[in-house]
Amino acid sequence: MAKVTFDADLCKGCGLCVDACPKGILQIAKDKINKKGHSPAEMTDESKCIGCAFCATMCPDCVITVER
Amino acid sequence: MAEKVLMKGNEAIAEAAIRAGCMHYFGYPITPQTEIAAYMAKRMPKIGGVFLQAESEIAAINMVYGVAGTGLRVMTSSSSPGVSLKGEGISYLAGSDLPALIVNVQRGGPGLGGIQPSQSDYFQATRGGGHGDYHLIVMAPASVQEMADMTAKCFDLSDKYRVPAMILADGTLGQMMEPVVLPEPTDYKPNKPWAVTGTECKRKHNIINSLYLKPEQLEQTNFERYERYKAIEENEPLWEEFMMEDAEVCVAAFGIAARVSKNAIMAARAEGIKVGMIRPITLWPFPKKPFKAAADKCKAFISVELSMGQMIEDVQLATECKRPVTLCNRTGGMIPSPEEVLEAIKKAAGGNK
Amino acid sequence: MAVVFQKPKSLTDAPLHYCPGCTHGIIHRLVAEAIDELQIEGKTIGVAPVGCAVMAYDYFACDMVEAAHGRAPAVATGLKRALPENIIFTYQGDGDLASIGMAETVHAATRNENITVIFVNNAIYGMTGGQMAPTSLPGQVTQTSPYGRDTATVGFPIRVSEMLATLDGPEFIQRVAVNNVKNVNAAKKAIKKAFQNQIEGKGFSLIEVVSSCPTNWGMTPKKALEWVEEKMIPYYPLGVYKDRSANKEEK
Structure with missing residues (x-):
């Protein structure tokens, strides 16, 4: 049981979190654009999240908060 | 004490x-x-x-x-x-x-x-x-x-x-x-x-900085x-006036050059030449006021310097080029002698009659 | 549910200006986490460099000083000598620390100045648009080495950690990287130790962080981190290069 929240407007869509996720449940949203003009990262299936915080560890912009 | x-x-x-x-x-x-x-x-x-x-x-x-x-x-x-x-x-x-x-x-x-x-x-x-x-x-x-x-x-x-x-x-x-x-x-x-x-987590952080990427901000600063x-x-301008009350020739000098000039001024006075000195004590701000006033009563100025003539430009500016300003100088580590300064004073006193 | 990961409080809310995927953001966070965990924010003063991290003074919530290019260790020396009870760190890039500021770096180290130095090595000048750095790899193409760094004419990269470790002065020198989760966690530990050393009065601690510059390397953020693994780390091996206190304990 884990909860991951994205402060989407801070995201620059670099994708480092996507590569870090061991469960492969992160992606760069192709259909969204944030305030800065970037396509932000998002989670596809929260039920599979184990709350490992690898995504947040690799995020250069403190976009991600992880609760477990 | x-x-x-x-x-x-x-x-x-x-x-x-x-x-x-x-x-x-x-x-x-x-x-x-x-x-x-x-x-x-x-x-x-x-x-x-x-x-x-x-x-x-x-x-x-x-x-x-x-x-x-x-x-x-x-x-x-x-x-x-x-x-x-x-x-x-x-x-x-x-x-x-x-x-x-x-x-x-x-x-x-x-x-x-x-x-x-x-x-x-x-x-x-x-x-x-x-x-x-x-x-x-x-x-x-x-x-x-x-x-x-x-x-x-x-x-x-x-x-x-x-x-x-x-x-x-x-x-x-x-x-x-x-x-x-x-x-x-x-x-x-x-x-x-x-x-x-x-x-101490009690105030917003202080920043010591000289970078302003926005030109409006840098201009304002x-x-x-x-x-x-x-x-x-x-x-804050500071200066010393030496024998300026009746001076017709004004020596401008600071630091060690002013000490040499004082000797030369005494010698010139002994010969009857009405010469005085304004010694800038603050170089920036340059004491413009006394020079401006002196330009109305002195006929000539001499800038005595241990350089090729740098302060002379400030003397010219402060006197608004109303009077001739000559240079009496040595450079490269040399110091003008009182005799050299006296010579310059005599020239200035006699040259403009 | 408890929060297991969030933005550290010694970072301000100012959004970072760094390019997408730039690891400066990770390193900023690691420094801030160390400051938070050691509860030293209120007495920490940071020194920002000239380079990409020039505006670090907006990002760290502690008091900050912006230094001239390369002079951060000298500025930090002044700060520490004036306020010995405070915690002083510098945050510098490779051009700043290893080129224009090499003298300041070496002498702060040899004095064992009780400061913490975070040295970000990404083998390029980022802010000015990708010129050759003192740490650019042999053959590396940059704006000022368009045919690749030719060691015959411009010499070899400087391995700062190894070089400083030859000095008797410094307390602690470690090279880390931020190219994957494991390395980021190790980097965090090293940075925290570098601050802990200062708290304990042990002296000069420098953490070299092998980092990436996707924009000026001309790579995607992912590819840039692979390049760190494949090219940078072999030339700049990770590890502890000097730990005076540990050596003393062994003896």
Whole structure:
């Protein structure tokens, strides 16, 4: 049981979190654009999240908060 | 109290700085100011202060920048080539509105030049010296007593206006021994809300900085700083007038050149020539007022300098070119003799009748 | 549910200006986490460099000083000598620390100045648009080495950690990287130790962080981190290069 929240407007869509996720449940949203003009990262299936915080560890912009 | 002691000019600066509450000194060896560093090296460890011989002039001035950011009184000293190296840090001090004292015991230049006294860093000192729009408060002592007094004064003015200050001396004054009454020690406690001392998580963070990427902001910051410069120009010019009451010829000289000129003026007076002197004590702000007034009553001006003629431009500006200004100078470490100055006075007195 | 990961409080709310995927953001966060965990924010003063991290003063919530290019260790020396009870760190790039500021770096190290230095090595000048750095790899193409760094004419990269470790002065020198989760966690530990050393009065601690510059390397953020693994780390091996206190304990 884990909860991951994205402060989407801070995201620059670099994708480092996507590569870090061991469960492969992160992606760069192709259909969204944030305030800065970037396509932000998002989670596809929260039920599979184990709350490992690898995504947040690799995020250069403190976009991600992880609760477990 | 008021006990007179015999001291070298360089040592008088060092002791006066300590008495003004300067507990941090950073420097790099260079002739002819080494006594300042040596004095600090001896004294600072005994009184809980910091003396640190830096790896370069550049490092020394940046250590000064660090201490100045905390609001404490701090100084460095050097001589001409070393002050050029400090130029970068001095510009950053000015751009970050940090008070500090820089002492330049000048030697001949350009380049490595020589080690004999000179006044050829006048332009560098009074125009800023580094890059950008800025000024330093510049004071020019003419005696060991003034070396001591101006050190205290520079710290006070620098703190008051948040503008770095410079003492522009020369090798003669630095090495010269004279009796001096040292200023009383002050218990300096900074009260500078802008200083970086740690937020203690009780206030927003302070930032010491000279970077403004938005041009409007940089312009505004410079405008604000120039308002302070204006106040300095109005309130702080200092000068000495010597035998100016009835003078027809006016000598302009500062520092060691003024001492030589005094002898020449006495000799000229003995020959019946009405000559006097205005000695700028602050070089920036330049004392324009007395020169402007003198331009109405004197027929000629002589700028006596240990350079190829630098202050002469300020004399011409201050007198609004109403009267001829001639140059009596030696350079490269040479000092004009009283006879040479007397010759120039005679020429000025007779040439324009 | 408890929060297991969030933005550290010694970072301000100012959004970072760094390019997408730039690891400066990770390193900023690691420094801030160390400051938070050691509860030293209120007495920490940071020194920002000239380079990409020039505006670090807006990002760290502690008091900050912006230094001239390369002069951060000298500025930090002044700060530490004035306020010995405070915690002083510098944050510098490779051009700042290993080129224009090498003298300041070496002498602060040899004095064992009790400060913490975070050295970000990404083998390029980022802010000015990708010129050759003192740490650019042999053959590396940059704006000022368009045919690749030719060691015959411009010499070899400087391995700062190894070089400083030859000095008797410094307390602690470690090289870390931020190219994957494991390395980021190790980097965090090293950075925290570098601050802890200062708190304990042990002296000069420098952490070299092998980092990436996707924009000026001309790579995607992912590819840039692979390049760190494949090219950078072999030239700049990770590890502890000096730990005076540990050596003392062994003896």
